[in-house]
Amino acid sequence: MNSLADYVNRLLRPSKILLVEDEPGICSIIATLAQRFNCELFVAPTAAAAMKYLSKNKFDLVLLDYQLPDGNGLDIFKSIRSRSDETPVCIVTGYLTEELIERVRNVGFAVFVQKPKDLTPKNLINIFLTFGVKPIPKEENRPN
Numbered sequence: 001m002n003s004l005a006d007y008v009n010r011l012l013r014p015s016k017i018l019l020v021e022d023e024p025g026i027c028s029i030i031a032t033l034a035q036r037f038n039c040e041l042f043v044a045p046t047a048a049a050a051m052k053y054l055s056k057n058k059f060d061l062v063l064l065d066y067q068l069p070d071g072n073g074l075d076i077f078k079s080i081r082s083r084s085d086e087t088p089v090c091i092v093t094g095y096l097t098e099e100l101i102e103r104v105r106n107v108g109f110a111v112f113v114q115k116p117k118d119l120t121p122k123n124l125i126n127i128f129l130t131f132g133v134k135p136i137p138k139e140e141n142r143p144n
Helices: 004-012 024-036 047-056 073-083 098-105 121-130
Strands: 016-020 040-044 061-065 089-093 111-114
Touching (some): 016 024, 016 047, 047 073, 061 073
Parallel strands (some): 016 040, 016 061
């Protein structure tokens, strides 16, 4: 059972986000937003890198590109769901089809974002807030 201190520490610590994306421009947009939210952002440009991060860390949110140079996001999503149904996953793809939506839903719940049109700052902020990623002021900005 978690103690009250563990619960409070989880609420106050910066959120950990895994971004699985091979396009530098998209990584830059999301990195800027993560910095505004004072999040710990881990960027994996390949499926192999994502699996390595997932084996060693628990994330508060995973932003998952579907098409990667060495695999696809569905395999990573299956791995995430096999470990925990709690990790929020947002599948980011330029190739959103009914077939893909059905394949993902057969594995578990995920939110879909179509790139590039849905990757606006407003939409990304809404995704962050929906999944509990809260802006936390940096240490130097916190009142004494």
